[in-house]
Amino acid sequence: MTTVDRPAEVTTPPDDAYGLPARYYTDPAIFRLERERVFGREWVPVARVDEVEHAGDFVTYTLAGEPLVVVRGDDGLLRAFSNVCRHRGMVLMAGRGSCSALQCRYHLWTYGTDGRLRQAPHMGGSGFDRRAVSLPSFPVQVWQGWVFTCLDPTAEPFTERLAGLRGRFAPYDLSRYRVVARLPCDAPWNWKLQVENYAESYHHAGTHPGTLEPIFPARYSIPAEHHDDDWFFIDHRPSLPELGGLLVGGAPPLLLFSIDQLAAVWFRLQVDAVDHNQLEIYVLENPDAPLAPQALDSLLASITAINDEDCEVLRATQAGMSSRVYQPGRLSHLERGVAQFHRWLAARLDIGADPHGAG
Ligand code: FES
Ligand SMILES: [Fe+2]
Structure with a gap:
């Protein structure tokens, strides 16, 4: 099993903390450990x-290399399945959409929205029992309003972790917000x-x-200010009261969102490699305050401009990590x-307390 040392930085209280050593952003061994102990x-x-x-x-979504598909069943239930065909392993579905069944294009094995194999052409006479096969x-x-999944069937319920964050949501009901736009973005870092960039406002100026x-x-x-590393929350006061506030929050490893008076934004991240992710920026509309087309256009332009600025510093910071x-x-x-976030990560990685591991 991969082991790494705990950097001294993450043992310090938040007000007396340092960043993580560069290898945490570049080392494939640490990334493998994260896949196993965080994303797994x-x-x-x-x-x-x-x-x-x-x-x-x-x-569809790929989590720690595991292709997944979340689908609403004909019975109304929401389920997450392996998105890998039980025949010879081709990935079944791509992107997102609507289907009457999950069909593999390779040899047309076809699964119901309950994951059971419904059809498998030319498989008769071989002692093959289609009914015994499911995803x-x-x-x-x-x-x-977020659909969460987890590769570990024994994981404690997600909502148990978020008692503190729940209070912050009191004025909102994000479960009613609806997706009105998605902005795809390559994220080579x-x-x-x-996550760090999302979790601080220090970089605004x-x-x-x-x-x-x-x-x-x-x-x-x-x-x-709280002592629970399972979530973070930043209350941004505006320079002029009429601009309304901005709430930025998240729960590691990958829930990152913000809410202002116009809309909510979610950064949907799929982690591909130690230095690469696929990012989609979702814009979520409050059904009680729908966005006029012009307002949506200007919001998208502003999100794009802000994200372009973030992308520039994130690329340059990733470059700095090879120093x-x-x-x-x-x-x-x-x-x-x-x-x-660093303390949360150190606890998940369960790394040893060797301060000489820093560097
Ligand atoms: S791999 Fe899917 S039907 Fe053959
Ligand atoms: Fe930013």
């Missing part, structure tokens, strides 16, 4: 529930850089000087969420 065990958001509203609606399934949970900073200055943001001499620097109090 934790609940991950894979879809919004309104994407799988009707029987046959499906969304392996995984647990599904819906929380605030380690997944943790994306440097990275978003003409977009976010004038509206939500870093100095007006308030990271939630031989970089030593992680001290974090600001505005990066409390980053320190909490």
Whole structure:
């Protein structure tokens, strides 16, 4: 089994913390450990529930290399299955959409929306029992409109972890929000850089000087103070009261969202490799305050501009992680969420407490 040392940085309290050593963003051995102990065990958001509203609606997702498909059954139940054909292993469904059955294009084995094999052409006379074949399934949970799944059937329910975050949602009912746009984005950096960037407002002045900073200055943001590393939350006060607030929150490993007076945004991340992810930025509309077409266009333009600014710094930070001499620097109090995420990760990786592992 892969082992790595715990960096001294993650043992310190959030107000006295440092960044992670560079190898955490580049080392395939650490990435393998994360696949096993983080993505192989934790609940991950894979879809919004309104994407799988009707029987046959499906969304695919790859988690720790495992191809998955979430599908609404003809019986109305939401299920997650292995998206790999039980015949010779071709990935069954691609992207998202609606289907009457899950059919493999290779030799046309066809599964019902309950995962059972319904048809397998030319398989008679071989002692083959079609009824004994079905797609392996995984647990599904819906929380605030997100569909979560988990590769570990023994994992504790996701909602148990989020008692503290739930209170922050009191003014909202995100379960009613609906997807109105998705912006695909290539994300060639380690997944943790994306989470860290989401978990702090410290970068607003440097990275978003003409977009976010004038509206939500870093100095007006308030990271939630709590001792529970299972979630983070930042309350952004606007520079002018009429602009309304911005709430940014998340729960590791991969739930990242924000809510303002116009809409909610979800960063849907599929982690491919130690230095690559597929990102889709979802825009979620409040059904009580639908966006006019022009308002949606201008919101999408603004999200794209802000994300382009983030992409630039994330690419450059990933490039910095190959440095031989970089030593992680001290974090600001505005990066409390980053320190909490690092402690959460260290606990999941269950790495030894050797401070000499830092470097
Ligand atoms: S691999 Fe799917 S039908 Fe053959
Ligand atoms: Fe940003």
